[in-house]
Amino acid sequence: MTIKAVVFDAYGTLYDVQSVAEVTEDAFPGYGGIITQVWRIKQLEYTWLRSLMRRYQDFSAVTRDALAYTLKCLGLDYDAETFERIIAKYLNLDLYPDAMAALEAMRDRKLAIFSNGSPDMLDALVKNSGLAGVLDAIISVDAGKVFKPSPDAYTLIESRLHTPPSEVLFVSSNPWDACGAKAFGLNVAWIERVSPEAMALACLESETLPPLTMFWALRTQMDELGVVPDHRIHSLAELPGLVSAIRS
Amino acid sequence: MTIKAVVFDAYGTLYDVQSVAEVTEDAFPGYGGIITQVWRIKQLEYTWLRSLMRRYQDFSAVTRDALAYTLKCLGLDYDAETFERIIAKYLNLDLYPDAMAALEAMRDRKLAIFSNGSPDMLDALVKNSGLAGVLDAIISVDAGKVFKPSPDAYTLIESRLHTPPSEVLFVSSNPWDACGAKAFGLNVAWIERVSPEAMALACLESETLPPLTMFWALRTQMDELGVVPDHRIHSLAELPGLVSAIRS
Numbered sequence: 273m274t275i276k277a278v279v280f281d282a283y284g285t286l287y288d289v290q291s292v293a294e295v296t297e298d299a300f301p302g303y304g305g306i307i308t309q310v311w312r313i314k315q316l317e318y319t320w321l322r323s324l325m326r327r328y329q330d331f332s333a334v335t336r337d338a339l340a341y342t343l344k345c346l347g348l349d350y351d352a353e354t355f356e357r358i359i360a361k362y363l364n365l366d367l368y369p370d371a372m373a374a375l376e377a378m379r380d381r382k383l384a385i386f387s388n389g390s391p392d393m394l395d396a397l398v399k400n401s402g403l404a405g406v407l408d409a410i411i412s413v414d415a416g417k418v419f420k421p422s423p424d425a426y427t428l429i430e431s432r433l434h435t436p437p438s439e440v441l442f443v444s445s446n447p448w449d450a451c452g453a454k455a456f457g458l459n460v461a462w463i464e465r466v467s468p469e470a471m472a473l474a475c476l477e478s479e480t481l482p483p484l485t486m487f488w489a490l491r492t493q494m495d496e497l498g499v500v501p502d503h504r505i506h507s508l509a510e511l512p513g514l515v516s517a518i519r520s
Numbered sequence: 521m522t523i524k525a526v527v528f529d530a531y532g533t534l535y536d537v538q539s540v541a542e543v544t545e546d547a548f549p550g551y552g553g554i555i556t557q558v559w560r561i562k563q564l565e566y567t568w569l570r571s572l573m574r575r576y577q578d579f580s581a582v583t584r585d586a587l588a589y590t591l592k593c594l595g596l597d598y599d600a601e602t603f604e605r606i607i608a609k610y611l612n613l614d615l616y617p618d619a620m621a622a623l624e625a626m627r628d629r630k631l632a633i634f635s636n637g638s639p640d641m642l643d644a645l646v647k648n649s650g651l652a653g654v655l656d657a658i659i660s661v662d663a664g665k666v667f668k669p670s671p672d673a674y675t676l677i678e679s680r681l682h683t684p685p686s687e688v689l690f691v692s693s694n695p696w697d698a699c700g701a702k703a704f705g706l707n708v709a710w711i712e713r714v715s716p717e718a719m720a721l722a723c724l725e726s727e728t729l730p731p732l733t734m735f736w737a738l739r740t741q742m743d744e745l746g747v748v749p750d751h752r753i754h755s756l757a758e759l760p761g762l763v764s765a766i767r768s
Contacts (some may be wrong), residue, residue, distance in 0.1 A: 337744035495589065
């Protein structure tokens with residue numbers, strides 16, 4: 273079996289969600305890092321909670337709700353213009369520097385994004401980052417009205433690409449997403465962008481631990497969910513070699 | 521319509537999940553607070569993720585997995601005895617000081633716990649805290665094999681107590697739980713134990729913000745999930761008065 277399609281998570285995998293820190297810092301000096309982290313954590317929580325509550329709203333709405341929560345819980349006042357300026361950055365996130373070259377090197381396979389993002393968000397993101405020409409499909413969970421890691425979300429990959437899970441390599445830096453995809457039956461490569469050693473080192477002195485290190489600890493270490501991704505890589509640059517090597 | 525049954529969330533509502541901090545601090549000096557917070561956050565994440573993945577494991581297993589994650593991500597080595605000593609505290613959490621009096625004052629209604637906890641955990645907890653005599657039922661989500669806030673969890677209250685949602689007051693300090701119960705159709709009282717003003721004050725100086733304040737910020741402020749609990753109180757002591765006043 274060879275890999276016929278390489279499918280990428282968007283937020284945190286191809287696109288750096290941390291790149292909103294500049295605009296949040298500009299809007300609220302001194303709070304940029306904290307807003308960025310709380311916002312991301314609550315954004316994901318809300319996708320899980322709304323899915324479980326069966327009260328789906330698209331990722332655009334959830335992202336706005338999470339930002340509103342964040343500013344409120346930090347006690348920050350804001351006007352509509354500031355809010356919209358921060359939100360707008362989500363349509364223009366930085367592409368990871370090694371993304372384009374990795375995609376270009378795998379153009380002999382089907383290439384797609386499979387993301388929580390709503391179609392309008394993903395279309396804007398792909399267009400703004402110049403990825404439109406290299407992707408065969410942009411697949412949003414919105415078609416199934418449930419977020420990852422529900423199996424009803426991952427099944428959209430096959431229905432859209434007509435490639436069975438056994439011939440798909442799904443790539444995500446989000447541990448819970450990598451686990452969800454593996455539990456569903458996809459081949460999965462997890463991008464580990466922060467090593468446990470680096471985390472442990474940062475945590476050695478808990479008294480002086482910066483808050484952001486703790487947020488990282490919550491969402492970048494492999495989760496204990498009873499499944500393990502097939503492959504662990506450290507950057508997108510490792511992907512073309514991995515994809516060629518997978519022949520079982 | 522009067523309230524015929526008052527149903528309580530357990531962890532964080534009747535029982536103080538922060539009371540594990542003493543045993544975690546004893547096991548890992550200097551890390552007690554951080555372990556306590558990360559552990560709780562991951563414990564809840566895993567209930568949501570496993571429910572969405574349709575890979576339910578009971579709360580006992582999830583609690584162990586979350587603790588294992590926490591110690592690993594903080595770079596802390598441990599032996600089995602230490603691990604078990606920490607886990608054991610979960611069967612012996614501190615009851616909030618105003619819990620017993622509030623329950624005693626409402627014995628003219630049906631009183632129950634409805635919790636994510638597995639039956640064995642809840643039985644031990646209730647027995648160890650002396651609540652066995654005042655509760656009419658201990659309802660675990662385990663009967664439905666899905667965690668809150670799935671509607672399939674909250675529906676267990678009616679099937680067990682034979683009291684319709686309109687005659688139940690559900691009480692939780694967990695914002696996401698209060699929202700889930702409200703979305704399901706229960707009357708809901710949310711216990712707000714940390715005021716936004718106190719949080720905002722703590723966040724005024726972000727550079728020196730202790731990590732634990734941030735964890736609190738993530739899980740004690742009311743969530744933006746499109747529903748709002750019916751009542752907001754600040755302690756269990758306010759409940760008997762509230763329950764008597766509800767007659768619509």
